[in-house]
Amino acid sequence: MALSTRYGNGSTAVISDDVSCRIQNVTVKYKLDNGEFAAIRSVSANIPSGKITAMIGESGSGKTTLGLAMLNGVSHPGRVAEGVIEYTGVGDILSKEGEELRKLRGKHVGMVFQAAQSSLNPLKKVGSIIIDLAKSHGYEDPKVLIRSACDLARRMSLDPDRVLSSFQHQLSGGMRQRVSIILALILEPKILILDEPTTALDILSQATVLKVLREIQEERELTTVLITHDMGVVAELSDQVYVMYAGKIVEEGNTSELLQNPRHPYTRALIQAIPRLTGDRSKAVPLLGSPPEISSTPNEGCVFAKRCAFRLDICEYGETPRRITDDGHQYLCHLNEEGLA
């Protein structure tokens, strides 16, 4: 059944069965000593059901902040200044609070945080954490979750007995990362947000975890949001991708099409910076400079203009046009495809 919502800006959005979450005009601001600044700038995105959607961008582009907003988890000094984040069958999570919000988190939408170690209670063994989780989410028999955790641990090349009987400090960073993923998966959320799920892992563990995540996503048809700065992980795992820069989505589309034919100069630069995607190490071109801080991001013009190889005078002013290509890509740029050729 389709759900239709009228938003404050007058547009009507429709959530159909194949969209699990609709992010509409979301702005998140942080209060700093010298004022309040936007880390997410009027972002809209659809998260399709049963697919892996990647959010990619350099450090500071706003990916984690958007993930937190999707859980209604932005806290002081941050706040969601405007927007709607609507889950099918649930409504706008930003309007939920208290017990209702707590129940939604974990069971409907789960998140594995980037700093995985800090999300594990240091005073409890992993087995006890799972029992607490079962109680707080109303499971009559915690063994259901323990069994599921053991199964997932084996699949992620971990010894289940060792993991369950360990405190977080007895596990390596890579093991803690995998345990956090397991804790999120055992509640069987409909939507899982993974913030840099493989950053703390060595190459071999990375490959194992990516393989298991892909398998589980397929088995459960799990709607997954993958937050990463690694274009290689995007290429390997995701179906759809949103490219973020300075709090804005600058390009979006189907992953294979977008990687084959990137339009936005920032997406191109990200791809060119990765040897294994260009296929030739000597041709990798590092992305120069760094993304702006939220307090220095221009409020007018293209957010990428300062670092863009295609910059025109016009880029510094006004609104940057959204362009839609024949293959369904969207990108924000003054230049059309000919101009970018």
Ligand SMILES: Nc1ncnc2c1ncn2[C@@H]1O[C@H](COP(=O)(O)OP(=O)(O)OP(=O)(O)O)[C@@H](O)[C@H]1O
């Ligand atoms: N608690 C906070 N207080 C003030 N500013 C913040 C806070 N959290 C994030 N920011 C700022 O918001 C912007 C976006 O940060 P965010 O962590 O969402 O980006 P990111 O793309 O996830 O980067 P990373 O991969 O490094 O976490 C950055 O400029 C960051 O400095």
